[in-house]
Amino acid sequence: MARNAPAQDxxxxxxxxxxxxxxxxxIDAWREWAASTIAPIEVEVFDPxxxxxxxxSHxxxxxxxxxxxAPAQRVTHVGADGMAMRATPSIQLVYARSGVLxxxxxxxxxxxxxGQFVLLDNTRFYQMEMATPHEAIDLMMPQGWLERYLPxxxxxLGRAIAANAGWGAPLGAFIETIMDGGLEAAPLPRPLIAEQFGSLLALATGTPNAAETVRSIGxxxxxxxxxxxxQIERDYADPELSPETVAGEVGISKRYLQTLLAASGTSFVAELNATRLDRASDLLTDPRAxxxxxxxxxxxxxxxxxxxxARLFRKRFGITPRQWRAGNAPLS
Structure with a gap:
């Protein structure tokens, strides 16, 4: 199972x-992508x-x-009020890998x-000018998600923070590991990798109560x-109920759903069958049924x-459904 996760991700x-x-x-394609992915943006390429x-994009x-x-250019993020907002509202972590921003x-x-990064709000005005070709990482984070780690x-916003010294260094090393191919070889599903970003960012920015932030992840x-x-308790009677369905309702991936349940010592199939069998045992002793x-x-x-x-029922309760209905259910 774990070996398939990188391919799925x-x-x-x-x-x-x-x-x-x-x-x-x-250049037109570059501008269109930036406006739809990063922010409402105007791009001026210095040497077309x-x-x-x-x-x-990952x-x-x-x-x-x-x-x-990117080439030498000036990008102006005009803000949500200055241009129609097509990109998802996000807080950006912009990390300079080469070239000054x-x-x-x-x-x-x-x-x-x-070696430094800055946090920016893609719904607000800001401008970046790069006098030379440059390489950068732009991590787009929904504000609601980020507030779990940075209250x-x-x-x-708007202050350069070192990602190669102090508590910024683990974050910088984490980014560099991902850029050097670590994402494809990661032993964890990507939602768990995202949580590491949140925890390391809390440390790098000196957010108070970082320990409480980490506990809040748990x-x-x-x-x-x-x-x-x-969700399983509510929809157990649906024969089409699946991990994909429940993951979609909860807003996570199927892989992350399986990881969460495994951490609790169970699985989706085990919980679903147990719930269905419990309800069946109730129904078998209900006079109305x-x-x-x-x-x-x-x-x-x-x-x-x-x-x-019938096979699952006997395995779970030690007797057949018919015997259970006849009043032979164990007392304990």
Whole structure:
């Protein structure tokens, strides 16, 4: 199972290059992608005749990690009020890998040098000017997700933070590991990798109560697991109920659902069958259902195969459904 996770996660990835395109079309495609993916944006390429750019995009849980190689240019994020918002509202972690990102935001100008990162709000105005070709990482984080780790992201916007020293160094090393192919070889599903981003960002920014932030991750996992179990309790009678269905309802991937339940020592199939069998045992002793055939009890509790239901029932309770109905249920 674990070996299939990278291939499944890779479906969330995409890439583009200007190679082979004529320059006007390449520049138009570059601007269109930036406006629809990053922010409402205006792009001024300083030397259109030498334009060359490429990007890769990786889905990591609710996050989107963009690896950008870009020419010398000026990008102006005009904000949600200045242009129609097509990109998802996000807090961006922009990490300079090579080239200086001269940034203007909130009435001041500062540099983001290689090895530093800055947090920006893609619904607000800011400008970045790069005098040379550059390489950057842009991690797009929904604000609701980020607030689990940084209670007040707005207070951290627009200041360069070192990702190669102090508590920023683990975050920088984490980013570099991913960029060096670590995402494909990661032993964890991508939603769990996203959580590591949140924890390391809390440390790198010096967010108070970082330990409580890390503990809150555990609480969040428990809450998700509880939601999964409640969904099974509610929809157990649906014979089509599946991990994919429940994961979609909860807002996570099937892989992450399986990981959460495994951490609790169980699985989706085990919980679903246990719930169905418990409901079947109740129905078999309910006087109002005395006229139901055993097969109908199986169908009403989500089993399409009465013989399979009978085998599971006997394995669980030690007697057949018919014996249970006859009053031979164990006392304990």
């Amino acid at each position: 890779a479906r969330q990835d995409a890439s583009w290059s200007s190679t082979g395109l004529n320059r006007p079309d390449a 005749n030498a334009f060359a750019a490429r990007w890769t 889905g990591i849980g609710q996050l989107r990690l963009l690896h950008i190689h 001269k940034t203007t935001m909130g009435g001041r100008t500062f540099d983001v040098a290689p 007040d992201p707005a207070a951290l 609480r969040h996992k428990n809450q998700l697991a509880a939601r999964i179990l409640r 005395a006229g139901l055939a055993i097969a109908d009890v199986a169908y009403r509790t989500g089993f399409l195969d009465p013989a399979y239901f």
